[in-house]
Amino acid sequence: MIQVIAGHKGSGKTKRLIDIANDAFKSEHGTVAFIDDDKRYMYDLRHEIRFVDVSENETVKGCTSDVFFGFLSGMLAMNYDLSLVCIDAFLKLVKKTNLNDMEDFFARLNALSESSRCNFVINISCGEENLPAFVKQYQI
Numbered sequence: 001m002i003q004v005i006a007g008h009k010g011s012g013k014t015k016r017l018i019d020i021a022n023d024a025f026k027s028e029h030g031t032v033a034f035i036d037d038d039k040r041y042m043y044d045l046r047h048e049i050r051f052v053d054v055s056e057n058e059t060v061k062g063c064t065s066d067v068f069f070g071f072l073s074g075m076l077a078m079n080y081d082l083s084l085v086c087i088d089a090f091l092k093l094v095k096k097t098n099l100n101d102m103e104d105f106f107a108r109l110n111a112l113s114e115s116s117r118c119n120f121v122i123n124i125s126c127g128e129e130n131l132p133a134f135v136k137q138y139q140i
Helices: 013-027 065-078 103-116
Strands: 002-007 031-036 050-053 082-087 119-125
Touching: 002 013, 002 103, 013 031, 013 082, 013 119, 065 082, 065 103, 103 119
Parallel strands: 002 119, 031 050, 031 082, 082 119
Antiparallel strands: none
16 A cells, blocks of 8 residues: 655655654554655654665665665565555655656556555655645545
8 A cells, every 4th residue: 555645845744754654663563664865854763663764875866766666676575574664755765757757656666565565655745736646546
């Protein structure tokens, strides 16, 4: 399952994502991971949550959606017990691809989620009025 938290900058999306990750740790059957573009929120998460700072990886930092999908697939291949992946600052991570051109990415991510039984919660800095229809179906 994919869930999307959308809103403008400063609307509390990251705080909500952190709360989801921390709460999920108590109830998830597997490992919880939190992907971000810097270390700013690392200490707001429970220490058991796997924190991934993408800024330390030159291949993934500011990549295309295809490269990011490969990165997520690799995480799942390496750690079969991942049950939740929270992704903060999504549009900063895939800045080489426009959100309107990511319909295929979301379809492939949904298929990956179903086959691996791993849920994804994605934080997107975009007003609801600008979200493409294929993203709105995942909005929480």
